[in-house]
Amino acid sequence: MTQHDGAMMQPGPTDQSSGVPRSSPVEVDDEGRVHLVQQRDADDGVEAADDGGAGSGAKGRKKPSSPPKQPRKGILALRWVRRISQGTFLALFLFLLFQTTFRGHFASDPSATVRLPWTVEAFFYFDPFAALITFLSTFTVYRGMLWALVVVALTLVFGRVFCGWICPMGTINHILGWLLPSRKGKGGKRIAANRTHPVRQRVKYYLLYASMAAALAGSVVGGVLDPIALLVRSLGLSVLPAGQYLMARLHENTAQSDLGFVVTLGDGLNYVFSRAVWPSSQFHYHWGWVLGALFVAVMFMNRIIPRFWCRVLCPLGALLGLLSRFALFGLVKRHDKCTDCNLCLLHCQGADSPQGGVKWRQDECHMCLNCESACPEDVLEFKFLPGRESTITKPDTVRRTALATTAAGLAAIPLLRASGDFGPNFHAKRIRPPGSVDEMDFLDRCVRCGECMKVCPNNALHPALGEAGLEGLWTPILIPRIGYCEESCVLCGQVCPTGAIRRFTEKERRGEQGQPLIKMGTAFYDFGRCLPWAMQIPCIVCEEFCPTSPKAIWVEKVEVPLRESKHGDDGTPPAMTTVALQRPRVDPSLCIGCGACEKVCPVIDEPAITVSSVGESRSKTNVILLQERADS
Amino acid sequence: MVGGTGALAALSWDKEGLAAQQSAEGQRVIKDFRVPPRSDLPSMAVAKRGADPTALTRAAIDALGGMGRFIKKGDTVAIKPNIGWDRAPIHAANTNPEVVAAVVRAAYEAGAKHVVVTDFSCNEPQRSFQRSGIWKAAYDAGAEIVLPADHQFTTLRMRGVVLDEWPVLRPLVDSDKVINIPIAKHHSLAKFTGAMKNWYGLIGGRRNRLHQDIHTSIADLATFMRPTLTIIDGVRVLLRNGPQGGNVDDTKEMNTVIATVDEVAGDAYACELIGEKADRIDYIRQGHQRGIGTMDLRKIDIREV
Numbered sequence: 001m002t003q004h005d006g007a008m009m010q011p012g013p014t015d016q017s018s019g020v021p022r023s024s025p026v027e028v029d030d031e032g033r034v035h036l037v038q039q040r041d042a043d044d045g046v047e048a049a050d051d052g053g054a055g056s057g058a059k060g061r062k063k064p065s066s067p068p069k070q071p072r073k074g075i076l077a078l079r080w081v082r083r084i085s086q087g088t089f090l091a092l093f094l095f096l097l098f099q100t101t102f103r104g105h106f107a108s109d110p111s112a113t114v115r116l117p118w119t120v121e122a123f124f125y126f127d128p129f130a131a132l133i134t135f136l137s138t139f140t141v142y143r144g145m146l147w148a149l150v151v152v153a154l155t156l157v158f159g160r161v162f163c164g165w166i167c168p169m170g171t172i173n174h175i176l177g178w179l180l181p182s183r184k185g186k187g188g189k190r191i192a193a194n195r196t197h198p199v200r201q202r203v204k205y206y207l208l209y210a211s212m213a214a215a216l217a218g219s220v221v222g223g224v225l226d227p228i229a230l231l232v233r234s235l236g237l238s239v240l241p242a243g244q245y246l247m248a249r250l251h252e253n254t255a256q257s258d259l260g261f262v263v264t265l266g267d268g269l270n271y272v273f274s275r276a277v278w279p280s281s282q283f284h285y286h287w288g289w290v291l292g293a294l295f296v297a298v299m300f301m302n303r304i305i306p307r308f309w310c311r312v313l314c315p316l317g318a319l320l321g322l323l324s325r326f327a328l329f330g331l332v333k334r335h336d337k338c339t340d341c342n343l344c345l346l347h348c349q350g351a352d353s354p355q356g357g358v359k360w361r362q363d364e365c366h367m368c369l370n371c372e373s374a375c376p377e378d379v380l381e382f383k384f385l386p387g388r389e390s391t392i393t394k395p396d397t398v399r400r401t402a403l404a405t406t407a408a409g410l411a412a413i414p415l416l417r418a419s420g421d422f423g424p425n426f427h428a429k430r431i432r433p434p435g436s437v438d439e440m441d442f443l444d445r446c447v448r449c450g451e452c453m454k455v456c457p458n459n460a461l462h463p464a465l466g467e468a469g470l471e472g473l474w475t476p477i478l479i480p481r482i483g484y485c486e487e488s489c490v491l492c493g494q495v496c497p498t499g500a501i502r503r504f505t506e507k508e509r510r511g512e513q514g515q516p517l518i519k520m521g522t523a524f525y526d527f528g529r530c531l532p533w534a535m536q537i538p539c540i541v542c543e544e545f546c547p548t549s550p551k552a553i554w555v556e557k558v559e560v561p562l563r564e565s566k567h568g569d570d571g572t573p574p575a576m577t578t579v580a581l582q583r584p585r586v587d588p589s590l591c592i593g594c595g596a597c598e599k600v601c602p603v604i605d606e607p608a609i610t611v612s613s614v615g616e617s618r619s620k621t622n623v624i625l626l627q628e629r630a631d632s
Numbered sequence: 633m634v635g636g637t638g639a640l641a642a643l644s645w646d647k648e649g650l651a652a653q654q655s656a657e658g659q660r661v662i663k664d665f666r667v668p669p670r671s672d673l674p675s676m677a678v679a680k681r682g683a684d685p686t687a688l689t690r691a692a693i694d695a696l697g698g699m700g701r702f703i704k705k706g707d708t709v710a711i712k713p714n715i716g717w718d719r720a721p722i723h724a725a726n727t728n729p730e731v732v733a734a735v736v737r738a739a740y741e742a743g744a745k746h747v748v749v750t751d752f753s754c755n756e757p758q759r760s761f762q763r764s765g766i767w768k769a770a771y772d773a774g775a776e777i778v779l780p781a782d783h784q785f786t787t788l789r790m791r792g793v794v795l796d797e798w799p800v801l802r803p804l805v806d807s808d809k810v811i812n813i814p815i816a817k818h819h820s821l822a823k824f825t826g827a828m829k830n831w832y833g834l835i836g837g838r839r840n841r842l843h844q845d846i847h848t849s850i851a852d853l854a855t856f857m858r859p860t861l862t863i864i865d866g867v868r869v870l871l872r873n874g875p876q877g878g879n880v881d882d883t884k885e886m887n888t889v890i891a892t893v894d895e896v897a898g899d900a901y902a903c904e905l906i907g908e909k910a911d912r913i914d915y916i917r918q919g920h921q922r923g924i925g926t927m928d929l930r931k932i933d934i935r936e937v
Contacts (some may be wrong), residue, residue, distance in 0.1 A: 102756075102758055102759065103758070104758030104759065104761055104762040104767065104779075105762070105767075106767045106768055106771035106777060108762050108767070108768065109768070110720065110721070110729070110762060110763055110764065110765035110767075110768055111720060111765075114759065114762070114763070248782070248783075251783065252783070255783065270783075274781070280756070280757065280758055280779070280781075281781070281782070282782070457756050457758070457759065458756055486718055486755060486756060486759065487718075487878075488718055488719075488759070488763070489759070531844065537844050538821070538843060538844055538845070538846070539821075539843050539844060540820060540821050540843060541840045541843050543820055543821075544819075544820060544821065544843075544875060544876070545754070545876070546876075547876060547878060548878065549873060549877065549878030549879035549882070550873065550879070551873060555820070582820075582821065600840050601840070602838070602840040602841050602843075602844075604838075
C-alpha cells in the first residue's frame with residue numbers, strides 16, 4: 001500500500017463518498033481504504049516515517065492514551081439496554097415456543113372451543129423475510145404478516161437493530177460466539193475472525209436473491225433458511241423432544257433412588273418441566289435428528305467464526321442489510337485518533353469493520369455498540385445523521401454472482417416441478433394437515449416454520465424428507481402411525497402464519513358451515529393383514545376409533561369357519577368350529593383420512609388399514625369418487 | 633487400576649441375563665376394595681325421579697345407605713369416571729360431569745381425606761379431560777385430577793384367563809377406596825359398555841389387543857378390580873355408534889342414575905337403558921359365572937327412588 005503525499009486519489013468504484021474535500025486529514029485510495037494524510041509537523045511527536053506497525057497501511061503507530069479514554073456513558077447504558085432487549089426477546093421466544101402445544105386447564109370452560117391462549121406464531125408476523133417471500137409468491141400479505149412493516153421501519157431508521165437487539169437466533173449465536181471460541185492467543189484469533197471477510201459475508205445476499213427468485217417462480221423454499229423458522233424447527237422438533245427423552249430417563253432413575261431428597265428433586269424438576277416446557281407426552285418426529293444435527297453444526301460454527309449464521313447464511317439479515325443503507329443512525333470514525341489496538345474488533349458482532357483506517361460496513365453492522373464501548377481512544381461514535389464519507393452502505397456483492405444465484409433460484413423451481421414427484425408420480429403419503437390449501441398454493445406459502453408440527457397435540461404432523469419432493473423439504477405431512485389427527489382439533493390452522501393452512505373452525509371442519517367436509521385423504525384396508533379378514537380373529541378397534549358420525553368404517557357380520565389352535569386331547573387333529581366376526585370396510589365418501597384407525601390397528605408393524613392422500617378435499621384432481629354421496 | 637476394574641466387574645456381574653430378573657417383577661396383586669355386605673341395606677338403588685343429575689346421584693347413594701356406608705373418615709378415595717373420548721357432555725361419550733362432581737362432594741362429606749379423579753383416555757388425555765367437563769367439575773368439587781402419564785403406570789399381574797401382566801394406573805390402586813362411575817353406552821363390538829367395561833381405563837400398554845377376546849378380557853378386568861361402589865350414569869345415554877358417538881341424535885335422555893355394589897347386576901340393569909338384554913352380552917354372563925356378581929335381577933334387593 002503506497003503513500004501518496006498530499007495527492008488526492010480519484011474515488012474508486014467501491015467508494016461511496018461524494019469526494020473528499022481538500023482540507024480533510026483523510027484521503028481515500030482506489031481500494032476504498034481510508035488513509036491519514038501525514039503531517040510534516042507531527043503534533044505529538046510521532047515519526048511520520050515510522051511504519052513498524054502491523055495492520056492498516058503506512059500510517060505510523062500512535063501511542064495509546066494513558067489512562068484510556070472512557071466511552072460515553074450513554075453508549076454504555078445503551079449497550080446494557082441492548083443486552084436486556086436480547087434477553088427479553090429470547091425469553092419471549094422460548095416462552096411462546098413452549099406454549100406451542102395444547103395445555104389443557106381445569107378452569108377452562110368445557111363448552112368453549114379449544115384455542116391457544118397466546119399468539120405463539122407472533123415472531124413470524126414481524127419477520128420481513130417471510131413476509132417478502134410469501135408476497136413474491138402470492139402477491140398478497142397474509143393477515144398478521146403486515147406487522148413486518150414495523151421491523152422494516154425500525155431498520156430504515158436504526159439499521160440492523162433487529163439482528164443485534166431482537167432476533168432470538170442472533171442472541172443465541174451471540175452467546176455461543178462469546179462462549180465457544182478458544183481462549184488461546186488472548187483474542188488474536190477472535191479479532192482475525194471478526195474482520196470483514198467479504199467473500200463469505202456475500203453468501204447470505206446470494207441466498208436471499210435465490211430465495212426471492214424461487215418465490216417468484218412459485219416456491220417459498222427459502223423459508224428453510226429463515227432464522228425464526230430454523231429455530232422453531234430445530235428446537236421444537238428435535239432439541240426439545242430429545243431433552244424430554246433425557247429427562248424422562250433421569251426421572252426413572254431418581255424415582256427409584258433410596259435417598260428421599262433425590263426422589264423429591266427428580267419429581268419436582270419433572271413436574272415443572274412437564275407443565276411448562278414439554279408437551280404432554282414424548283413426541284417423536286420423522287427424521288427429526290437431521291434438524292438437530294444441522295442446528296448443532298450451525299451453532300458449532302460459532303467457535304470458528306462468531307455469529308457465523310448471521311454473517312454468512314441468514315437471508316433475513318441480508319434483507320435488513322439491504323434496507324439499512326437508508327438508516328438515519330450510524331457510525332462515524334475519527335481515524336486520526338485510532339491506535340490500531342483492535343479492541344473494537346474483539347467483540348464486534350457484525351464483522352463490519354469498526355476499526356479506524358477502513359470504511360464502516362453499514363449493511364453488516366448489527367448495532368451491538370460493542371465497538372464504541374470498547375474503544376479507548378474516542379475514535380467511534382454512533383449518532384443520528386452521521387457523515388457517510390467513510391461508510392459503505394450497500395452490500396459488497398459481485399454482480400455476476402448475484403445474477404447467477406438469482407437465475408439459479410428462478411430455474412430450480414421449474415426444474416423441480418418438471419420432475420416426477422410433482423407430477424403424476426406424486427407420493428401417496430404426502431398427506432397434508434387439515435385446512436391446507438391446494439398443493440400449488442401450499443408450496444407458495446409454506447415457509448417450513450414448524451409451528452403446525454410443534455402445536456399438533458397428537459404428534460401427527462411431521463417434516464417431510466422425500467415425501468413432498470425436494471421442493472417440499474420440511475413441509476408438514478401426516479404420519480398416522482406416529483399420531484392421528486384429532487377430529488375436533490383446529491390448532492394447526494390457528495398457528496400457520498402464512499396461510500398454507502387456512503384458519504378454520506370446528507364447524508367448518510365438519511362441513512357444517514356450507515363448505516364441504518375437510519378430508520385429508522382416505523383409509524384403505526389390507527385384507528391380508530386385518531385380523532377378522534385374514535385370521536378369523538375378532539377385532540374392529542378401527543371402527544371403534546373412527547371419529548366420524550356416521551362412522552366411515554362399517555362392519556359386515558359373518559359367521560365363518562375357524563380351526564382350533566390345539567390338537568384334541570386324544571391326539572386328534574384340531575377341530576373345526578365357527579366364529580362370529582365383524583369384518584370392517586371403509587366408506588370413502590365419509591372417511592376424512594384422520595388416521596385414527598391406522599394408529600390403533602393392533603397389527604402395529606404395518607397396520608392393516610393405512611391412510612393415503614387420495615380423496616383429499618383440498619384437491620380437484622387427487623380424488624377417487626365421481627360424486628360425494630349426498631349426506632344430511 | 634486393574635484392581636478397581638476387577639472389583640467393578642465383579643460387583644456388576646450378571647450371570648443369568650435379563651430373564652432371571654424379570655420373574656421377580658409384577659408379583660403384587662391389588663387389594664379388594666369392597667366393604668362388607670349389609671343385609672339391611674339394598675345392593676342396588678335406581679334413581680329415576682327428576683332430571684337433575686346431582687339430585688339423582690344423591691338420591692341413588694342415599695337409597696343405598698349413604699356414602700358413609702362406603703367411606704370412612706380419613707380415607708383416600710380414587711374415582712374412575714369414563715373420560716375416554718374427546719367429546720362434549722352432550723355427546724354422551726363420557727360420564728356426566730355433574731354426576732362425577734356429586735360423587736366427589738359426597739365422598740368429602742363422608743370424611744374422605746383426599747379424592748383423586750383419573751382415567752386413561754383413548755383420545756388425547758388433556759383434550760378429553762377438558763372437553764368432557766370432568767376436569768373443571770371435579771376440580772371445583774375439590775378433587776385432585778391426575779392426568780395419565782408414563783410414570784403413573786406400574787406393571788402388575790392379573791392372573792386372568794387372557795390377561796396377565798399389564799401396566800396399571802397407579803393412583804387407582806394405591807388408594808383406600810375405589811368408586812367406579814361409568815356411563816351406559818352402546819359399543820359396536822361388545823354391544824354395551826357400562827361398569828365392567830369401564831376398567832379398560834385402568835390399564836395401559838397395548839390395549840388394542842383386548843378386542844380379540846373382548847368379553848373374556850372384560851371379565852378378567854372385573855375380577856381383578858373389585859371396587860367399593862359403582863355409580864352408573866344413565867342421565868344421557870348413547871344408543872348407537874358407540875363408544876364414541878359424535879352425533880347428538882344418537883343420544884337419549886333417560887334421566888337415571890344407578891348406585892350398586894354389584895357390577896354385574898348394575899350392567900344387567902343398565903343395558904336395558906339402551907335397549908339391550910343382559911343375556912345377549914357375553915361378559916355379563918361370564919361375570920355371573922365367575923361369581924363376581926349376579927345377572928339375575930330378581931335375586932338382589934333393588935330400591936327404586
